[in-house]
Every structure is written in C-alpha cells, then in structure tokens.
Amino acid sequence: MRDQLRVLKHGLIASWTMYSAYQTWRLWTFTWLSRLLIQACFYALIGRMLGSQQQVDYLLIGNVVAVMAIDATVVILISVGERQSGTLALMVAAPSTHLTVYLGKGLVNLGSGVAASTTAFLVLPPLFGVRLPWPEAALVPLMILVVGVSCYCYGTCVASFVLGFPSARWLALNVSYLVLMTFCGVNVPTSFWPDWLRAITSVLPMTHGLAAIRAFIAEAPASTVLGQLALEVCVGAGWLAVAAMSFTRMVRRGRRDGSIEFGG
C-alpha cells in the first residue's frame, strides 16, 4: 500500500510536470476556465429565454457541475498517450503494478475540472439571480469533488477499453462526456427520458451526485442528499472496479498474445 501511494505520488508529480509544460495559470484561466464558464452561461441563458427563473436555476446548476465532466474524462486521451509513449512494457516489467499509474494518470486534469466547476459555482449564480443557501452552500464544492471522482472512474473505465483502439480516443472522449451532459439530469430531469434510458442513467456518474447537489440547494432533508451522494460513490466505485479489471485483463491478454510492445 505504501509502495503504491509512493507510485501515485511520483505519478502525480510527473503528470503535473507534463500538464504544466502545456498549461500556465494565465492560459488555463483565459482559455479553459473561461470557456467552461461561458459554456455554462450559454445553457443558463436558454433558461432566461424560456422565461422562468426556475429554468435558469435548473440549467445553471446542472451545467456548472457538468462542465467538469470534460476534464474528468480526459484521462481517456492521457492513458492512450501513455501507451503510445512506449512505457507499458517497462511498467509491466517493473515490480509495481501499472494499474496505479494508469488509473492515476488523469488526476491533475480532474483537479482542473473540479476547480473550474467550483469557480463557476461561486461566480455564476449571482449573475443569473440564482439564490443559494449560504453559508451551507460552501459544502457544494465537496459534492462537486465527489461527482468529479465518480466521473473520473467512469473515464478510466472507458480508457481501459479504448487502449485497444487508440485511433478512437477523441471520439470516445467526446461521446463519454457528452453522454453525461445530455442524459444525466443536467438540462432536463432524468424522468424526461424513456424508462430504459433512465435505467441507464442511474448507473452513470453525475446523475445521483447532481441530484444530491440540487436537493441540497433546495434544502431537502440531509438523508436524501446523503443517500444520493452514497449512490454516486457506489456508481464511481463500480466503474473503477470494472476499469481495474479491464486494465488487468488487457495486460494479461497482452502477455498472452504479445501485444505489449517492446520499445526501440
């Protein structure tokens, strides 16, 4: 366990170094953060066109949380990139497990997403006249983090499958987060969808966590909020377990059929 934590630590340092080689604070703020804020505004403004503050509230909160999904699922691109850099053989041949590295590869981006959503949550509601129950609302960023982690787990799971089809990584990334943004109660309640689709959304991340955040803001009983959050955690854990199995299986299969490429 301590060994794995150390791997995670150095993996994080490495990811952070690589991330900051392309991103600076200014670049992040003026291109990425502002893009996500404007995206949330785009949807909140639809609420304004629909003519009810209730719609504005619903769309704004939904999209403030949802914009984090892009960052959370970027792990799909990153793990494919990791594999293409030719390190998989070295990792498998190292005494530590490659799982920690692969599963932790996108955590820096998850941080970026959670930071963006949190900023959106602090900045945008006043602009659109959305009332929040302060000071309790200060707990919402924590819930955003829970949703983020859950989305991240889902991302690693998709990543584990996309590793075999690296050319599909961009498509996989876009479809993965758009599914969450479209169906998981971001713009319309999940009850809007047919039953079969609603059943699917209940095992997707975001659905329960977002429901918890909405319930919390509406000052619903704590049991409802905690119940939904617990479901979100379970969903995330489920996806992570599948991801871990799938990564392990990929390596097992790679050892069998020789698809783990030796560099050179």
Place this chain on the structure above:
Amino acid sequence: MSVRVQDLTRTFRKGKGWRPKGDQVTALDGLTLHVPEHEVHGLLGPNGAGKTTLCKILSTILLPTSGTAEVLGHDVVSGAAEIRRHVGIVFGGERGLYGKLTARQTLRYWAALHLLPDARAKERTDALLTRLGLADKADDLVETFSRGMKQRVHLARGLIGDPKLILFDEPTTGMDPVAARDFRELITELRDEGRTILITTHDMDEAEEVCDRVTLIDNGRVLATETPRGLAEMSGLHRWVEAETTLDVTGIPGVVGTETRNGLLRVKTTDDRAARAVLDFLLDNGVRSVHAVPPRLEDVYLDLIGRRGMEV
C-alpha cells in the same frame, strides 16, 4: 545460473482483432539457452529471428507457449513478481521516455515504480546521474537531449532498481561512435559489479568486443552459443592469408580461391594447415608482408545466417 531457457516455444497468430484467426507464426522454436551469472551475453540474429520475443518473455511481459524459462531461479510464469524486482530493461531509441520530464524526474518516477523508498531513490538517482555523465543536465527536459543523452537516460532508468540481470534491446541504435564506446565501457563495468547482461544487437564489432559469449539465433532456434573467438574457430570457416604479392598460389593443396584488391592478394584456404602451407610458400619466395587472418564474427554470422543478415 542467471537465465535458463529450455525448449522455449512461442507462436503467434497473424491477423487483427480480439482472437486473430490467421496463420500461425513461430517466433521461438524450441530454444534452449543458459546464461551463467556475471556474463555479458550477446543475442545475434536477423530481424524477426526471435531475439525481442525472447527478451519479452524473460522480462515477463510475454508468456511462453511451451517450454520453460527461468530468470534468477524464478519461473517467468509463476515467479514473475520476483523476477520484476531484479531485472532491468533498456531500450534503444527514444521510445519509453517522457519528453516533458527532466532526467532527474524520470529517474525518481521509475524509482517509485521499482518500489524504492524515497530516501534510497534520491541517493540512487544522484549516483546514476553522476555515473552516466548526466549530472550537469539533470534538470533539463529530456526532449532537449541529444540522442546519445536520451540513451543514457534510458540506461540510468534501467539501472534504477539495481537489477541483477539487465536486458538491452538494440542499445547502441543511433549512438555516435564516442557514445557507443562509452557504452561498451559501461557494460564491462556493470559486469564487474556482478550483474548479468543480455544484449540483442546487430552490431558484430560490438558483440565481439563486449560479449563473453554470443548466441546466434535464426528462425527462433539457436544456431550456436560460444565465445566470439571460439565461434569463429569452431565454425570451420575458411582461413584467409593476405600478402602484397603477384605470385600465383592456386596450385597449393587446400587453396579454395584467390582475389586481388589494390595489390593485396587474398587467399582463401580450407583450414589452418593449408593456410600454413601458403604462408610458407610465400615466405620462401621472399614475400615479406604476409599474414594470416582468423575469421571474424561477422564472417561467421554471414556464413551461418547468409545473405538475409545483410538486409537488417
């Protein structure tokens, strides 16, 4: 014994997809190889001979189809975890490195993956950076390095876990002559530290210079395992005699052929005795610049593996 490979066979199916259905290809075909401790052992053979497949199996990232392979006394299938602690891999070329990390960060990262505690990782990183002449550039990004320096980062990375066995896959690919010479010195040092080294290479001069023994592989089978010199000796290859002369020697028994290049006569003879007869004849006739040439590893390679060796 560091490496003990017995009747190792590995087959692949051609084709794409989850379960390829194409023709079966044999990469290793009942290969047997023993490498004792503290030996520098070269694996020679054309592309596709099975060298990399063997390295993959020994580094536990590929399973054998049949036969057994033991590394440091552990089976590659059942004892993979133990093997991974003591085996280092060094690739040639630039793959497997992160361009956006510094040399130091690269080593610290891999130290963690090799389960080194932080204090020890730091110590070993510093030591390796100094040893490989990277100390001045330790905090520069790897992507700014020359090819030779990247290769040294690769080496340092492979040594971070203090391996007992090191697998080098085409290590001098793209190295300039100076870097290649340094590399050969390093190999000798590593052996003197008590490590076992397995090198796959196309470079015959390199193999001849650094390897204690070499194994020639072709079509997944071992053609021969010997010291570079011994391989040449026992290969039964022709001995050459070179002399600056225009005399005709074709009548001497055992002379297979002659050729003249830039005034230098090269006589191909069947064996040592014939070579001696030619030498005596030339010396008796007052020719002064005369010598016999033993076959080189390259000749042996070309003789055993044939023209295909040239295509690599």
Place this chain on the structure above:
Amino acid sequence: MRLFLSGARTQFWLVRRHPDELLTLCTIPFTVVMLLSIVMHAARPDLIANAFLAPTLIGLWGFSTGLAAEVLVGERWTSTLELGMAAPGSLHPVYLGRISAVMLLGVVPLGETWLLGKLLFGVAPTVHHPWVFWAAMAASVFAMAGTSLLLAVTMLLSKNSNNYLNFIGFPIYLLSGVMVPVQYLPEFLQPLSHVIFLSWSADLMRDSLAAAPVAGAGWRLLAIVGLGVAALVGGRVLLALSLRRARELGTVTYA
C-alpha cells in the same frame, strides 16, 4: 483554379483517411438532443426552430474551424508547410481549396439535425421562406470559409493554437445568438454580435422559419457575405504576411 481544386481534392482524401476529423458530426446529435430536450421539456414548441438552428450552425462552425485550422496547423506539425512553401505554385489557392472542401462538409450537420429531430423527437420546424433559408445557408457557408481561413492563419501564428480553438467556440455561439437571440444578452455585449457573421445568419434563418414575412432579407444576406469577404481578405493578407515572415525568419510560429 487548378490549385484550388487540387487543394480541395487533397482535403477530401485526408478526411476519408482520418475519420477522427469528422468528430463534430458525432457530437452534433448530443447537441440536438440536449437543446431539443430542453425546449420540449419546457413545453415550448415555439422555440423548436431555435433548437434546430443551433446545432446546425454550431455544427457548421465547429466543423469548419476545427478542420480548417487543422489544415494549416496540422501542416505546421508535419512540416509540410515548409514543403508547400518551397513548391513552385502559390499557396493561397491550395489552402483555400482545402478549406472550402471542409466547408461543403459543413452543411452535413444541417441534414443531421433535421433527421435526428424527426427520428428522436418526431418534430421538425416548417420552413416558411425556403428561398431565404437556403440563401442564408449558402451565404453562411461562404462566410464560414473566409472566417476559417482567418482563424486558421491566426492559429498558425500562435503557440497554443489548440487552446484558443477550444476556447473560441462557446463565446461565438453565445454572442451570435444561435440558440438564444442576441437581445437576451447583456446590452454591452450586443454590439459585438454585429461583427460576427453567424449572428446575422442565425437571425435571418430564424426569421425564414417563422410565418411572418422576412424584412430586409437582401441587406441581411449582404451583411453575411460582406463579413465573409472581409474575413477572407483579412485571412489572405495575414497568410501572405506570415509566409513572407516565415521565409525571412525561418519560423512560422509567432512565439
């Protein structure tokens, strides 16, 4: 013209080989479902036209900027730009040809949106003024080509082009009122909308879907085309300048 056509042909080949570049076509359905679900859930059939136009125009924009910028920025990565500069033919028509090829594909989101709306939600807006609608679409595609060239050259000069390209989408969608008409924006932002051709396109196309007669269609079409021409000229001048600079300094990127 020959260079223009060969550029266009090359682009079609490239797109066929790299299906990844058709990504926008795969993301459009999600935009369609998102926007239509919002208006359907709010029981606002009067806004269905908006929900149809938005994915169409977002698709056109996303598709064109993504691919067009890729044409030039991709060239830079693969260093074919240098090869192109060394080739005897003039570069502008070739690039414009490649970008225009992309634009033609940019009409595909329109069909996609209508089809999905019909299939998934069983709705489709009536086009009351088809001539105006198609004229506006054609003008938009033209203006898009010019704008793409301008954007692509700007991207070429920037070191973080991907970041900017990623950034620029939503501000444009917001400012040009593809979904929510410009009058819902804060007043100080509204003048900005007038210099984005897409805002004229969105307005005119929305009006062409409505039953009421379209006022000043000619002038408004002219505005779209005019902004397109301005971008085209701007893009061309900038490309010429940056290629000349590249020859002088030996670098294309401004960084």
